[in-house]
Amino acid sequence: MDPRMFFGGGGFGGGGGGGSPFGGMRQRSAPADTQGLYNILGVSKDDDTKTIKRAFRKLAKKNHPDRGGNSAVFQEISKAWEILGDEEKRAMYDKHGEEGVKQQGQRGGHRQKRGPDAKATIRLTLEQLYKGHQRKLRVQRTVIDKDSKMTCRRCHGRGVVIQQVQMMGMIQRMQSQCDHCGGQGHSFRSSKKSETLDVHVPKGAKDGYKQKFSEKADEIPDGVAGDVIVLVDQQPHKTFQRKGDDLYITRTISLSDALCGFSTEVKTLDGRTLIVKSKPGDVLEPTTYEPFADDAEISWDEFSNTDVDGLEDLAKGQLADVDKIKSVLAPGGQLHGKGISAFVIRRGHVIFKKCTRDQAVAAQVSRDGSTLYIVGDPKAGSLGRMLKAVPGEGMPRGANPFENGNLFISFEVEFPAAGALNATAQAALLACVPKKCAPTTSEDDGGVEVVQLVDVDAHKSYENNKPVESDEEDEEGRGGGGQAQECCVM
Ligand SMILES: [Zn+2]
Numbered sequence: 101m102d103p104r105m106f107f108g109g110g111g112f113g114g115g116g117g118g119g120s121p122f123g124g125m126r127q128r129s130a131p132a133d134t135q136g137l138y139n140i141l142g143v144s145k146d147d148d149t150k151t152i153k154r155a156f157r158k159l160a161k162k163n164h165p166d167r168g169g170n171s172a173v174f175q176e177i178s179k180a181w182e183i184l185g186d187e188e189k190r191a192m193y194d195k196h197g198e199e200g201v202k203q204q205g206q207r208g209g210h211r212q213k214r215g216p217d218a219k220a221t222i223r224l225t226l227e228q229l230y231k232g233h234q235r236k237l238r239v240q241r242t243v244i245d246k247d248s249k250m251t252c253r254r255c256h257g258r259g260v261v262i263q264q265v266q267m268m269g270m271i272q273r274m275q276s277q278c279d280h281c282g283g284q285g286h287s288f289r290s291s292k293k294s295e296t297l298d299v300h301v302p303k304g305a306k307d308g309y310k311q312k313f314s315e316k317a318d319e320i321p322d323g324v325a326g327d328v329i330v331l332v333d334q335q336p337h338k339t340f341q342r343k344g345d346d347l348y349i350t351r352t353i354s355l356s357d358a359l360c361g362f363s364t365e366v367k368t369l370d371g372r373t374l375i376v377k378s379k380p381g382d383v384l385e386p387t388t389y390e391p392f393a394d395d396a397e398i399s400w401d402e403f404s405n406t407d408v409d410g411l412e413d414l415a416k417g418q419l420a421d422v423d424k425i426k427s428v429l430a431p432g433g434q435l436h437g438k439g440i441s442a443f444v445i446r447r448g449h450v451i452f453k454k455c456t457r458d459q460a461v462a463a464q465v466s467r468d469g470s471t472l473y474i475v476g477d478p479k480a481g482s483l484g485r486m487l488k489a490v491p492g493e494g495m496p497r498g499a500n501p502f503e504n505g506n507l508f509i510s511f512e513v514e515f516p517a518a519g520a521l522n523a524t525a526q527a528a529l530l531a532c533v534p535k536k537c538a539p540t541t542s543e544d545d546g547g548v549e550v551v552q553l554v555d556v557d558a559h560k561s562y563e564n565n566k567p568v569e570s571d572e573e574d575e576e577g578r579g580g581g582g583q584a585q586e587c588c589v590m
Pocket of ligand 1: 252281
């Protein structure tokens with residue numbers, strides 16, 4: 101078994117009939133592959149270093165040889181991170197692929213030195229992100245007058261300084277790089293200059309949106325200035341919560357609102373007022389779906405002695421470990437998002453099929469020894485995720501600012517207080533809302549006990565009667581005897 105088949109280069113050896121995009125890559129004249137390393141870590145080119153680091157850590161943990169992972173796979177992951185985690189190497193990789201990074205490494209000291217990047221964070225409200233935001237940002241930077249070259253006063257042009265260090269009773273002379281001139285032997289006159297950066301945050305930009313100002317950080321004497329990176333920090337909002345392009349609000353409604361319809365006012369982020377009404381006759385149920393909980397993993401349906409015919413093979417691998425295959429297809433895996441909705445395991449090999457779920461379901465054929473996996477039906481369980489929404493009243497979509505996400509409303513239903521419904525009201529209610537729970541046994545039957553519900557704090561109920569921990573020292577210190585102690589239950 102060699103899971104390296106999954107990674108990089110021509111590993112995905114031309115699958116069956118369909119031309120694999122991974123198969124037989126890189127001819128001499130072909131453009132360099134600048135995507136493979138992103139695929140290995142399951143990230144996209146737009147992701148920032150933090151996201152890439154997170155993906156790397158997750159994969160490295162999962163595939164670490166100390167935890168039974170394959171060391172070849174681990175090396176691939178590490179190599180991808182070594183390049184994508186380094187801004188310079190990553191920039192070179194994006195332009196010229198791995199070959200470019202290799203050459204950059206060989207040129208070694210000859211490449212131009214870059215000063216450190218500077219970061220600036222701007223805090224923006226949801227209103228500002230909704231409408232888009234422009235700001236002039238004043239920054240102070242060191243600029244260097246490159247015509248003012250003068251010999252370094254500290255090292256007198258040698259670039260190194262001799263220091264006397266006392267070590268273990270002996271005086272040693274040590275030579276080190278002059279930190280005044282960075283070992284250049286000369287220095288320049290520098291000054292502080294204030295500069296204005298035009299920050300432009302587009303409509304619908306997300307938390308963490310970045311704008312880069314090339315070479316606008318402090319100048320350095322022996323290289324180019326680093327970049328100034330302006331980062332958007334989205335501030336929490338008192339009414340709306342954001343998830344992607346969707347907005348969420350919570351409304352508490354009364355039981356009669358829930359049963360008979362309701363309307364509520366929502367002030368939009370661009371200052372409009374919406375009157376939101378439920379559909380006539382609609383009954384609103386309390387929301388159980390938690391939109392801000394983690395998304396569940398992809399589920400797969402298994403069909404034994406089944407294969408599919410006529411679908412495109414995207415990739416093949418010499419691997420039959422179902423969990424590993426699933427993890428490659430899961431979010432963060434390197435085949436995630438490649439349109440694979442089915443895979444077949446046959447004789448120790450896996451074949452990934454590029455298709456939709458419906459196509460895979462339709463293409464099933466029975467074949468002894470093959471096991472088919474089809475991505476789970478996304479509609480199954482979606483009933484619990486149904487929320488009331490106002491379409492198009494979410495955030496502007498970054499890709500198309502004329503289109504918006506949705507505005508979801510979660511409902512909390514407030515019930516009438518105890519005793520609020522008198523017999524007449526109850527009779528009226530019963531006439532239209534049927535009863536559901538009624539015992540089939542008569543109260544008068546022998547052996548039947550009639551009990552009443554009361555309110556109990558479930559948390560306290562447990563806490564107050566928690567089992568005593570067995571390793572706790574008894575206060576009286578009866579520990580001496582060899583006999584097992586008996587717990588004293590209050
Ligand atoms: Zn110096």
